[in-house]
Amino acid sequence: MQLVFWGTRGSLPMNTPNHRLFGGNTSCIGVHEGDDMVVFDGGSGLIHLGSEMMQGDRTDIDICFSHFHSDHICGLPFFKPLFDSAFSVRLHSFGTNDATLSEAMGSYLSSPIFPIGLDDFKANIEFVEHDADARVTIGALNVSACAIPHPGGAHALKAASEKSFVYATDTEHDPQGVNQSLIDFMRGADMAVYDCTYDDGEFDTRRGWGHSTWQEGVRLALAAQVGQFGIFHHEPERSDDMLLAIEAQAQDMMPQSFVTRDYMRIEL
Numbered sequence: 683m684q685l686v687f688w689g690t691r692g693s694l695p696m697n698t699p700n701h702r703l704f705g706g707n708t709s710c711i712g713v714h715e716g717d718d719m720v721v722f723d724g725g726s727g728l729i730h731l732g733s734e735m736m737q738g739d740r741t742d743i744d745i746c747f748s749h750f751h752s753d754h755i756c757g758l759p760f761f762k763p764l765f766d767s768a769f770s771v772r773l774h775s776f777g778t779n780d781a782t783l784s785e786a787m788g789s790y791l792s793s794p795i796f797p798i799g800l801d802d803f804k805a806n807i808e809f810v811e812h813d814a815d816a817r818v819t820i821g822a823l824n825v826s827a828c829a830i831p832h833p834g835g836a837h838a839l840k841a842a843s844e845k846s847f848v849y850a851t852d853t854e855h856d857p858q859g860v861n862q863s864l865i866d867f868m869r870g871a872d873m874a875v876y877d878c879t880y881d882d883g884e885f886d887t888r889r890g891w892g893h894s895t896w897q898e899g900v901r902l903a904l905a906a907q908v909g910q911f912g913i914f915h916h917e918p919e920r921s922d923d924m925l926l927a928i929e930a931q932a933q934d935m936m937p938q939s940f941v942t943r944d945y946m947r948i949e950l
Contacts, residue, residue: 683845683950685873686712689727690942692851692879692893692915693753700921705944708753709851709915711875713841718821721745722839722849727944728757736762742770744820748851749779749836750786759791759798769805776827777814779835784809828867832892838867845950848874848908851915855894857885860905868906872950875914875942876902881928896928900935911939
């Protein structure tokens with residue numbers, strides 16, 4: 683299994699001299715098993731995946747969404763395969779949220795927010811809604827979901843073959859107790875990424891915002907005996923130096939943890 687990190691930042695894209703090392707694209711990860719691929723979320727990083735696809739032979743893609751907030755769907759209107767009739771694009775969602783994916787995208791891609799709508803795309807587009815406990819087979823990959831606390835609804839996602847990868851972003855933890863269902867979902871995964879927007883010292887002033895801390899992510903990864911842990915969904919203004927400092931602290935807690943960065947590729 684290969685992971686390609688097209689976007690690792692949270693909330694909104696960033697591009698400053700202090701965002702060169704870790705990047706500024708929002709959430710998008712490609713999971714590959716041989717010739718098969720599934721993509722988790724369609725943040726601004728999806729744009730660069732689309733440009734790569736236009737240069738290759740693949741003409742179909744499955745994108746699974748954790749939820750429908752703008753930083754996780756903003757890449758779709760700029761995803762070049764959507765404007766090519768040779769492509770088939772399947773957009774997957776899981777469980778119950780405040781709206782369906784098609785409703786959310788229809789609202790986002792409409793006046794006065796955006797100048798084009800769903801009808802302007804040329805690709806064959808399919809919206810696929812799954813129950814929260816569904817197990818979806820996409821080529822050699824099995825994809826499943828786990829509900830996590832976030833305003834409007836959200837789900838952690840898992841891709842499994844011989845290896846397994848858990849994508850658990852946009853979730854708020856309860857300082858009074860661990861999220862046991864998420865620990866069970868992550869248990870024994872070869873790698874997991876988690877919503878590490880804040881640190882424990884910032885968390886009290888950001889309660890109710892739907893996000894967690896890198897320390898809580900490490901604690902969950904240790905409890906779930908995850909092989910590798912990726913700090914993900916970085917607070918937009920975290921500079922490269924800040925993220926390097928967080929990485930050093932995280933590795934004191936869990937040596938096999940690291941801060942994810944745009945365009946990194948990992949073989950599991």
